[in-house]
Amino acid sequence: METDVLIVGGGVLGFSSAYHMKRRRPDDRIVLIDRLGGPGQGNSAKSEGAYRNVFTSKTNYLLADSTIDAFNHLEHDLGYDLKLSHIGYLWLFSEEQHRRLRPVLESMAGLGVELRFFDEELTSMIPGLVTEFTGEEAEILGLEPVDVAMQGVKCGSIDADSLVRCYERMFIEAGGEVVYGAEAEKLILEPEEELGIPGEPFVWQDAAVKGAETSKGEIRAATTVVATGVWAGRLLDPIGVDAMMRPKKRHIFVFKDPRLRGLFEVKGLNESGAMPLTVLPKSGVYLKAEVSEGSIWVGCADNLGRRFGLEDDSQPEESYYTDHIYHLLVEYLPCFKDVRPVNMWAGQYAINGFDGIPVVAPAPGMIYVGAASGSGIMKSDALGRIAASLYVGEEETELYGGRPFRVADLGVRSRRVEREEFII
Amino acid sequence: METDVLIVGGGVLGFSSAYHMKRRRPDDRIVLIDRLGGPGQGNSAKSEGAYRNVFTSKTNYLLADSTIDAFNHLEHDLGYDLKLSHIGYLWLFSEEQHRRLRPVLESMAGLGVELRFFDEELTSMIPGLVTEFTGEEAEILGLEPVDVAMQGVKCGSIDADSLVRCYERMFIEAGGEVVYGAEAEKLILEPEEELGIPGEPFVWQDAAVKGAETSKGEIRAATTVVATGVWAGRLLDPIGVDAMMRPKKRHIFVFKDPRLRGLFEVKGLNESGAMPLTVLPKSGVYLKAEVSEGSIWVGCADNLGRRFGLEDDSQPEESYYTDHIYHLLVEYLPCFKDVRPVNMWAGQYAINGFDGIPVVAPAPGMIYVGAASGSGIMKSDALGRIAASLYVGEEETELYGGRPFRVADLGVRSRRVEREEFII
Numbered sequence: 001m002e003t004d005v006l007i008v009g010g011g012v013l014g015f016s017s018a019y020h021m022k023r024r025r026p027d028d029r030i031v032l033i034d035r036l037g038g039p040g041q042g043n044s045a046k047s048e049g050a051y052r053n054v055f056t057s058k059t060n061y062l063l064a065d066s067t068i069d070a071f072n073h074l075e076h077d078l079g080y081d082l083k084l085s086h087i088g089y090l091w092l093f094s095e096e097q098h099r100r101l102r103p104v105l106e107s108m109a110g111l112g113v114e115l116r117f118f119d120e121e122l123t124s125m126i127p128g129l130v131t132e133f134t135g136e137e138a139e140i141l142g143l144e145p146v147d148v149a150m151q152g153v154k155c156g157s158i159d160a161d162s163l164v165r166c167y168e169r170m171f172i173e174a175g176g177e178v179v180y181g182a183e184a185e186k187l188i189l190e191p192e193e194e195l196g197i198p199g200e201p202f203v204w205q206d207a208a209v210k211g212a213e214t215s216k217g218e219i220r221a222a223t224t225v226v227a228t229g230v231w232a233g234r235l236l237d238p239i240g241v242d243a244m245m246r247p248k249k250r251h252i253f254v255f256k257d258p259r260l261r262g263l264f265e266v267k268g269l270n271e272s273g274a275m276p277l278t279v280l281p282k283s284g285v286y287l288k289a290e291v292s293e294g295s296i297w298v299g300c301a302d303n304l305g306r307r308f309g310l311e312d313d314s315q316p317e318e319s320y321y322t323d324h325i326y327h328l329l330v331e332y333l334p335c336f337k338d339v340r341p342v343n344m345w346a347g348q349y350a351i352n353g354f355d356g357i358p359v360v361a362p363a364p365g366m367i368y369v370g371a372a373s374g375s376g377i378m379k380s381d382a383l384g385r386i387a388a389s390l391y392v393g394e395e396e397t398e399l400y401g402g403r404p405f406r407v408a409d410l411g412v413r414s415r416r417v418e419r420e421e422f423i424i
Numbered sequence: 425m426e427t428d429v430l431i432v433g434g435g436v437l438g439f440s441s442a443y444h445m446k447r448r449r450p451d452d453r454i455v456l457i458d459r460l461g462g463p464g465q466g467n468s469a470k471s472e473g474a475y476r477n478v479f480t481s482k483t484n485y486l487l488a489d490s491t492i493d494a495f496n497h498l499e500h501d502l503g504y505d506l507k508l509s510h511i512g513y514l515w516l517f518s519e520e521q522h523r524r525l526r527p528v529l530e531s532m533a534g535l536g537v538e539l540r541f542f543d544e545e546l547t548s549m550i551p552g553l554v555t556e557f558t559g560e561e562a563e564i565l566g567l568e569p570v571d572v573a574m575q576g577v578k579c580g581s582i583d584a585d586s587l588v589r590c591y592e593r594m595f596i597e598a599g600g601e602v603v604y605g606a607e608a609e610k611l612i613l614e615p616e617e618e619l620g621i622p623g624e625p626f627v628w629q630d631a632a633v634k635g636a637e638t639s640k641g642e643i644r645a646a647t648t649v650v651a652t653g654v655w656a657g658r659l660l661d662p663i664g665v666d667a668m669m670r671p672k673k674r675h676i677f678v679f680k681d682p683r684l685r686g687l688f689e690v691k692g693l694n695e696s697g698a699m700p701l702t703v704l705p706k707s708g709v710y711l712k713a714e715v716s717e718g719s720i721w722v723g724c725a726d727n728l729g730r731r732f733g734l735e736d737d738s739q740p741e742e743s744y745y746t747d748h749i750y751h752l753l754v755e756y757l758p759c760f761k762d763v764r765p766v767n768m769w770a771g772q773y774a775i776n777g778f779d780g781i782p783v784v785a786p787a788p789g790m791i792y793v794g795a796a797s798g799s800g801i802m803k804s805d806a807l808g809r810i811a812a813s814l815y816v817g818e819e820e821t822e823l824y825g826g827r828p829f830r831v832a833d834l835g836v837r838s839r840r841v842e843r844e845e846f847i848i
Contacts, residue, residue, distance in 0.1 A: 203748040237732040242777030283627040308661040324627040353666030
């Protein structure tokens with residue numbers, strides 16, 4: 001097969017890039033392949049499905065804030081049901097954390113991030129929330145009183161699967177082609193000018209990616225987009241391009257239990273009364289109310305001690321909930337006592353350990369979109385637009401809503417981003 | 425075994441760190457282990473053994489320039505034979521390259537890098553050098569005339585093996601302990617306060633590295649230094665710390681042939697008349713005269729097309745010389761015609777694809793020194809001092825010669841470096 005563009009990877013970044021490239025170049029043939037049987041089945045649809053514009057890095061703020069606007073456009077103007085739920089984010093801080101974070105919070109306010117703060121009223125807003133701790137268990141866990149809560153207003157929940165399917169639909173409706181069950185086995189790297197000598201490309205030849213060998217045959221393309229998330233190294237390592245990320249496993253545990261109904265009766269934080277995506281002060285444990293299915297999702301952004309390493313099909317471990325999360329969670333929200341998850345899954349983040357910000361970078365004949373560090377969903381529209389700008393040769397992208405973004409800022413050679421200080 | 429410091433890795437960065445830590449804390453017990461039987465046997469002693477202060481990044485300049493001063497001190501004041509040879513570096517540029525690089529060269533001059541430029545006189549200085557090309561072969565190779573040569577003056581050649589042994593000796597003389605044949609199999613990650621419950625550390629515990637399990641038993645340490653070069657991921661991945669580098673193979677081919685004697689009769693570039701470490705205008709091919717053994721070393725800094733991937737014992741391929749390097753080299757220096765290498769080897773670089781600058785970063789209970797991107801030898805003294813500053817808790821290091829360096833600049837959290845623009 002020959003095509004103008006081959007996009008490898010049918011996750012959210014592959015489809016967003018595919019759609020925006022097709023939108024910009026409707027006459028070009030653009031083919032997206034994925035090794036699995038449908039959209040988003042790698043890690044995209046396993047996402048927590050939360051979005052926020054609360055970042056310290058201006059880059060991250062622009063990427064996410066404009067993508068959130070795009071989500072609203074897709075759902076409200078174009079009629080795609082993304083199960084958007086504007087529940088907000090809520091961070092609970094101890095006094096010490098709050099003091100330490102003050103400069104960070106000020107810099108976010110300076111970017112235009114809408115934040116609200118609560119203190120004493122918190123326990124009356126969230127039924128059953130404990131903010132003062134006594135007893136041996138709390139001491140062992142090292143719990144500090146919750147002093148303040150910070151709400152990110154332009155934040156909420158989205159159904160990741162619906163989002164990927166929305167981009168897939170728009171891409172196909174614009175004339176894009178999708179081939180499922182086609183695995184890219186290796187990128188084709190060839191000299192720009194072939195001599196027909198075995199062993200090409202030699203170091204003295206200008207080489208470029210010219211497509212991929214796939215499980216359904218060779219696909220030759222003028223431009224190849226690698227958007228395979230945590231699997232990017234499988235394609236990029238052999239040609240010596242750095243994928244700029246390490247894969248790390250993350251869990252989601254789902255709860256549906258009458259004892260948790262208080263988490264749908266929250267006051268003063270959002271219209272639906274649902275528990276925002278709430279980050280506990282300790283250990284990166286978070287939860288959100290998934291309004292569309294009346295469930296609570298719990299996860300944990302662990303760091304030191306959680307190995308880096310690629311898994312082909314990450315499996316959840318219930319012991320991760322019982323041993324690591326439960327004891328902590330039940331101190332803050334005793335309603336979780338003895339409630340067991342009804343569902344759980346695990347996926348992988350592609351973590352950029354350097355600056356925590358995604359990469360959209362050209363290499364000869366190709367564009368790499370990845371290293372999204374667990375925020376690919378919430379930056380998907382912006383990243384797809386930036387990839388499309390690289391494709392059409394623009395130095396500046398217009399993000400949804402019209403704000404400009406310098407394309408090279410997310411690249412490697414002239415990368416210009418601020419390291420994100422507010423990572424969950 | 426229990427020790428204050430366990431250093432894993434007996435390459436140049438491990439021994440330089442060990443020596444400087446011992447120098448700063450003579451009463452602390454510091455033990456260095458390496459899986460191999462002697463110093464530098466991983467990749468250090470396989471290095472090209474060249475040093476330069478020619479960098480665009482102020483960080484790199486400071487690290488290398490001060491380390492070069494330290495080399496001179498070690499050899500001339502302390503009497504270690506490092507086989508220093510002040511032959512300089514020489515870059516050959518086409519007119520187009522020179523024009524494109526002008527801003528880069530100016531910024532280097534601004535840092536204080538001593539540079540000299542040559543044009544027409546070049547062919548009379550280097551016997552047999554070809555700077556104008558005709559013929560089909562040159563056209564296929566895409567050769568441009570050599571327009572200008574830039575010499576880095578404070579640059580030269582060092583015997584990497586001797587340097588590692590020098591640091592080893594100084595470390596042992598200061599009372600440091602070395603155990604060869606001891607492989608660190610995994611880092612010990614434990615909670616700061618153990619509860620004695622199976623499964624620790626839990627996410628709600630503050631965990632730290634407390635030493636390593638090795639092939640010669642457990643070694644517990646208050647501080648563990650990971651300085652295992654390209655193998656760092658083996659220890660760091662399992663505990664979720666990013667090694668910030670990808671391993672990439674590089675070759676060295678050694679030539680000793682009367683036909684190459686002209687490369688020891690160079691005029692006007694250095695006192696010994698030896699060919700500087702010379703970088704050809706194309707494809708990253710370089711060579712140097714190794715004065716101590718009367719040989720010429722040839723290598724190639726290939727990039728796209730040269731895979732990333734860890735090898736335990738990199739083996740050289742002669743075909744890499746014949747297929748990739750020879751045709752190009754013989755155009756510039758026809759004296760190489762039909763000369764075959766008498767020796768060759770391969771090693772691996774630990775390439776930091778983000779900014780090309782080494783990492784010296786703390787994590788709980790440990791210090792990571794690595795990602796040296798092929799310039800670990802020439803920055804070894806500075807990196808060891810910075811690791812030692814982290815150990816003793818200083819915010820600022822005094823580099824050899826007295827220049828200050830902010831320790832956190834080479835870390836990850838508050839990294840502050842300029843991406844290097846002048847990579848070979």
